[in-house]
Amino acid sequence: RIKYGLCVMGILNPQKIYSNNSSRVGDKLILTKPLGVSLLSSARTVGECEDKYFKAAVESMRTLNKYACEILKKYKVNAMTDVTGFGLIGHLSEMVSDTAVIYSNNLKILPGAKEAAEEFLFTAGGQRNRKSYADLVDFEIQDFALEEVLFDPQTSGGLLASLAEDGEKALEELKAAGIPAAIVGEIIPTQDKKIIVR
Structure with a gap:
């Protein structure tokens, strides 16, 4: 016999669910933690x-992430x-039905992570991510180590939020709370690739 069990972990209001695939053109993209955890590991x-x-x-x-979420839900x-x-690349690709632009100069990266990538201290997970998602990305930058940071799998990474308005105001509130957030990009009308890194 096959046994199948379930358990209830919590209760939610279906009117207050944040979807992971409903970004819209004009949205600003906020990331609440720096990247590079697995490269450092x-x-x-x-x-x-x-x-x-x-x-x-x-x-x-x-x-x-609860502290960032409490602010973002305002x-x-x-x-x-x-x-x-x-x-970041893999999860962003799920969020976007149009095209997302990542502004590489706005990214926050843990100290030492990019240097690890420059020394080719890659992770197996990062290489799987590159293989799975590279075809979705137009890298307008010439920086292989930064590409590795973008493909780097995160353990307990930050929230990636697509905000319709008040992105700068939300960012100010996040920073005031000590959260190392940044506006890392925006959603634009559909281009040849799902993600553009500039």
């Missing part, structure tokens, strides 16, 4: 990550997800 396993950098990664992973959020195993 990979560097750590081979003794190539300074303690201070690894401690910063652990602190980022330990920080709950605003008109069209779509939201957390950035975990599929990396």
Whole structure:
């Protein structure tokens, strides 16, 4: 006999669900944590990550997303997800039905993570993400290490929110609460690729 069991973990209001695939043209994209957790973990396993950098990664992973969520839900959020195993590129690709532009200069990256990528201390998960999602992306930058950061799988990564309005105001409130958030891009009308990195 096959047995199948379920359990109820909580209760939600169906009118207050944030979808992960309903971004709209004109939305601003806010990311609430820096990237690079797995690159630092990979560097750590081979003794190539300074303690201070690894401690910063652990602190980022330990920080709950509930605080950022409490602020973001005050605003008109069209779509939201957390950035975990599929990396920023993978999770953003699920969010977008048009095209998303990532502004690489706005990205927050954990200290030492990009340097780990420059030393080719890649993760298996990051390479799987690259294989799965690279065809969806137009990299207008010439920076292979930054590409690795964008494909890097995150453990307890930040929230990625697509806001219809007041993106700057939401960002100010997040920063005032000590949350290292940034507006990392926006949604534009459909282009040849689902994601453009500039």
